[in-house]
Amino acid sequence: MAQPTIAIIGAGQAGFQVAASLRDLHYNARVVIVGDEPHAPYQRPPLSKGYLLGEVDDSQVTLRPAAFYAQHQIELIIGKRAVAIDRTRRKVGLEDDSVIEYDHLVLATGARNRPLPVPGADLQNVFFLRTLDEANRLRERMSDAKTAVVIGAGFIGLEFAASAAKTGMEVTVLDVADRPMARALSKTMSAVFAREHEKAGVNLVFNTQVMRLLGENGRVTGVETVDGRVMPADLVVIGIGVIPNVELAATCDLPVENGIVVDRFLQTSDPHISAIGDVAAHENPYAHGTRVRLESVQNAADQARCVAHRIAGQPAAYSALPWFWSNQGNLKLQMTGLPTSGCEEVLRGDPNGTVCSVFLFRDDKLVCVETLNRPADHMLGRRLLTNRVVLTPQQAGDLNCDLKALLPKPAAAAAPGS
Numbered sequence: 001m002a003q004p005t006i007a008i009i010g011a012g013q014a015g016f017q018v019a020a021s022l023r024d025l026h027y028n029a030r031v032v033i034v035g036d037e038p039h040a041p042y043q044r045p046p047l048s049k050g051y052l053l054g055e056v057d058d059s060q061v062t063l064r065p066a067a068f069y070a071q072h073q074i075e076l077i078i079g080k081r082a083v084a085i086d087r088t089r090r091k092v093g094l095e096d097d098s099v100i101e102y103d104h105l106v107l108a109t110g111a112r113n114r115p116l117p118v119p120g121a122d123l124q125n126v127f128f129l130r131t132l133d134e135a136n137r138l139r140e141r142m143s144d145a146k147t148a149v150v151i152g153a154g155f156i157g158l159e160f161a162a163s164a165a166k167t168g169m170e171v172t173v174l175d176v177a178d179r180p181m182a183r184a185l186s187k188t189m190s191a192v193f194a195r196e197h198e199k200a201g202v203n204l205v206f207n208t209q210v211m212r213l214l215g216e217n218g219r220v221t222g223v224e225t226v227d228g229r230v231m232p233a234d235l236v237v238i239g240i241g242v243i244p245n246v247e248l249a250a251t252c253d254l255p256v257e258n259g260i261v262v263d264r265f266l267q268t269s270d271p272h273i274s275a276i277g278d279v280a281a282h283e284n285p286y287a288h289g290t291r292v293r294l295e296s297v298q299n300a301a302d303q304a305r306c307v308a309h310r311i312a313g314q315p316a317a318y319s320a321l322p323w324f325w326s327n328q329g330n331l332k333l334q335m336t337g338l339p340t341s342g343c344e345e346v347l348r349g350d351p352n353g354t355v356c357s358v359f360l361f362r363d364d365k366l367v368c369v370e371t372l373n374r375p376a377d378h379m380l381g382r383r384l385l386t387n388r389v390v391l392t393p394q395q396a397g398d399l400n401c402d403l404k405a406l407l408p409k410p411a412a413a414a415a416p417g418s
């Protein structure tokens, strides 16, 4: 019998991991990854951190060396875009008119930068930071820029700001919100980050919007806000979020709603097509019954493993606990669980320093733990959440309370011969 073909669209974190996991599971199939970027799969997290500072090089960003794909018989087609899916005949068409027939198709198309719809956004030295090519262009410009304006105080904007400030650049970060990482982080932790970024020399400007980018001879020279302020800039970084790459799915009539809609098994409405990673709108058990789209390495890798197991005949609903990290200069933020609006915020530790945690409760139930430079609390938070340990906000805030003691005791090892 002919081998089945598993086609994976998107050569990012999620696409790579499905292929690697299928091989780990010794699944006997033709495995093809198609990616439109001109690079073998690489990691994005270093791009806004060590890579910009030259602390991490290309070989450390690549997920696996070229030999890996040959050794594992994974066909890697890079620099080509998939443009159409024929669900009836189970075929994917690529932009060069080549066609891949599939038995199962995995959509791991990720997300793209949300554009900034203001005049001047197309000037030279205005950058986004999602791909390796974008990071390379930005890094080159950073070598002689003296002032930078970052539009968007989200994770990527602030990671860049911290890196740029380290090089001695004068950095201003603007946001329409009233605090950093407002969509994802508690007010308590946000306040700590605002203070520490300012201490590191980053100028934070909130509750404002960009009216236009100013330029001379085609190059950006500054940013003007709606309230009339002008901030000079040798370079501008736009980090105002992403748009999921759903078009391929939408054009073949798969349901799409802020991402490609998948069920608990990460399957689309077509049993021969799955969607994973940044592009997948999935029902997450930690999302309080709602459908979410998560943008994290953990989510991309764990969803890929989940789908690989299903393809290999070991189906299970996706149930991994979400977690995430963001390194902003010397500030190592880790988050686990998923917060919702209106959570009670309980601080554990000293908010005036750079080592503390915030435990978030909804209806007296722990739903999220944010830690700053406190990896042990992060790991503990993960165990508390996966074990659904009942703890009170008072216990969480009390440094004398040993939270580890609340974890279920490991089952006693069976006595030999019993």
Ligand SMILES: Cc1cc2nc3c(=O)[nH]c(=O)nc-3n(C[C@H](O)[C@H](O)[C@H](O)COP(=O)(O)OP(=O)(O)OC[C@H]3O[C@@H](n4cnc5c(N)ncnc54)[C@H](O)[C@@H]3O)c2cc1C
Pocket: 009, 010, 011, 012, 013, 014, 015, 034, 035, 036, 037, 043, 044, 045, 046, 047, 048, 080, 081, 082, 083, 108, 109, 110, 111, 129, 130, 131, 156, 245, 248, 276, 277, 278, 279, 294, 295, 296, 297, 298, 300, 323, 324, 325, 326, 327
């Ligand atoms: C600068 C940066 C820093 C980050 N830092 C962190 C961090 O510190 N911690 C963390 O947990 N997460 C971080 N993330 C998020 C994390 O990298 C993403 O969640 C993860 O890469 C998602 O993987 P993915 O495979 O779903 O999507 P992607 O990595 O975006 O890969 C999707 C790929 O599919 C390609 N593609 C799209 N459409 C097509 C098509 N039609 N045909 C062929 N190819 C196509 C895209 O070009 C892309 O290469 C960061 C992201 C960025 C950009």
